[in-house]
Amino acid sequence: MTNYLFSSLLGALLNLLVHTNIWAQKSTQITRLAKLEIDSTQLEAYKTFLKVEIETSMKLEKGVLTLYAVFEQKRPNALTILEIYANKEAYLSHLQTPHFKKYKEATKHMVIRLELIDTDPLLPDLKIKKYK
Amino acid sequence: MTNYLFSSLLGALLNLLVHTNIWAQKSTQITRLAKLEIDSTQLEAYKTFLKVEIETSMKLEKGVLTLYAVFEQKRPNALTILEIYANKEAYLSHLQTPHFKKYKEATKHMVIRLELIDTDPLLPDLKIKKYK
Numbered sequence: 130m131t132n133y134l135f136s137s138l139l140g141a142l143l144n145l146l147v148h149t150n151i152w153a154q155k156s157t158q159i160t161r162l163a164k165l166e167i168d169s170t171q172l173e174a175y176k177t178f179l180k181v182e183i184e185t186s187m188k189l190e191k192g193v194l195t196l197y198a199v200f201e202q203k204r205p206n207a208l209t210i211l212e213i214y215a216n217k218e219a220y221l222s223h224l225q226t227p228h229f230k231k232y233k234e235a236t237k238h239m240v241i242r243l244e245l246i247d248t249d250p251l252l253p254d255l256k257i258k259k260y261k
Numbered sequence: 262m263t264n265y266l267f268s269s270l271l272g273a274l275l276n277l278l279v280h281t282n283i284w285a286q287k288s289t290q291i292t293r294l295a296k297l298e299i300d301s302t303q304l305e306a307y308k309t310f311l312k313v314e315i316e317t318s319m320k321l322e323k324g325v326l327t328l329y330a331v332f333e334q335k336r337p338n339a340l341t342i343l344e345i346y347a348n349k350e351a352y353l354s355h356l357q358t359p360h361f362k363k364y365k366e367a368t369k370h371m372v373i374r375l376e377l378i379d380t381d382p383l384l385p386d387l388k389i390k391k392y393k
Contacts, residue, residue, distance in 0.1 A: 160331055162331065162333075162341060176383060179383060180383060180384065183383070183384060183387070184384070187387065187390065191390075191392065191393070192392065193390075194389050194390045194391075194392060195387060195388065195389040195390065196387070197343060197382065197384075197387055197389075198382065198383040198384065199292055199294065199343070199380035199381065199382050199383070200380060200381050200382075200383065201294075201378055201379070201380055202378075202379040202380060202381060203378075203379070205381075209294060209341075209380075211329060211331070211343050213389060215392040246333050246334075246335075247333070247334040247335070248331035248332060248333055248334060248341075249331065249332050249334060249337075250329065250330065250331050250332075251308060251311060251312060251315070251330040251331070251332065252312065252315060252316070252329075252330065255315070255319065255327060255328070255329055255389070256327065256388065256389045256391075257326055257327040257329075257345060257387070257388045257389050258319065258323075258325075258326045258327065259326075259388075260323065260324065260326060260347040261323070
């Protein structure tokens with residue numbers, strides 16, 4: 130009887146540990162779609178600022194895993210960015226960087242609409258392969 | 262005068278070469294957003310099929326560079342996939358693979374809406390970094 134109680138308790142504890150860990154793994158990464166509409170008359174200037182912002186973030190911030198930006202061919206001022214941050218701290222720290230603040234300030238009159246959509250990735254660890 | 266004509270012609274030729282090359286580089290990669298709405302009652306089954314399809318494509322097809330799939334947290338049956346193929350041939354060949362055909366057949370009654378949006382990436386060679 131004592132053995133049974135002990136193994137039940139151990140089972141419950143293990144279960145708790147496993148689930149806590151799974152939850153922690155799932156909740157660590159922040160994956161988001163940013164959808165933007167840009168003022169068409171300022172599109173080229175906007176692209177220049179965004180390019181610098183992305184290249185600098187990818188280079189200097191280890192927790193910024195990607196900021197893959199695509200413009201729709203049929204609506205060239207409609208932009209979607211797949212944003213992946215290692216964790217919440219990485220995201221909050223990104224917002225405080227000089228390069229992000231500079232981009233935000235410089236482009237605030239160019240962005241007509243901004244929608245941030247929190248998402249759950251199907252395969253969080255998937256990468257973009259190099260073609261060879 | 263002959264020198265001037267010669268250098269103008271040479272300049273024009275060089276210009277043509279550079280632009281043809283830039284155009285070729287830009288047109289090679291196919292980058293697309295696939296937006297899907299899935300039947301909520303079949304969402305878990307759909308995810309299983311999609312997961313297998315993506316993992317198999319990434320493993321077996323060198324021209325499938327990513328199929329990064331995200332589900333919106335506020336609309337769990339709304340799915341966006343960032344699809345990158347090395348070139349048109351890689352995409353056309355992908356459509357003919359047994360794993361893609363199996364996925365397509367198995368999920369055809371689960372997909373309520375499918376929209377394919379051709380895009381131009383801002384930085385085509387950007388990757389998803391590994392966090393370390």
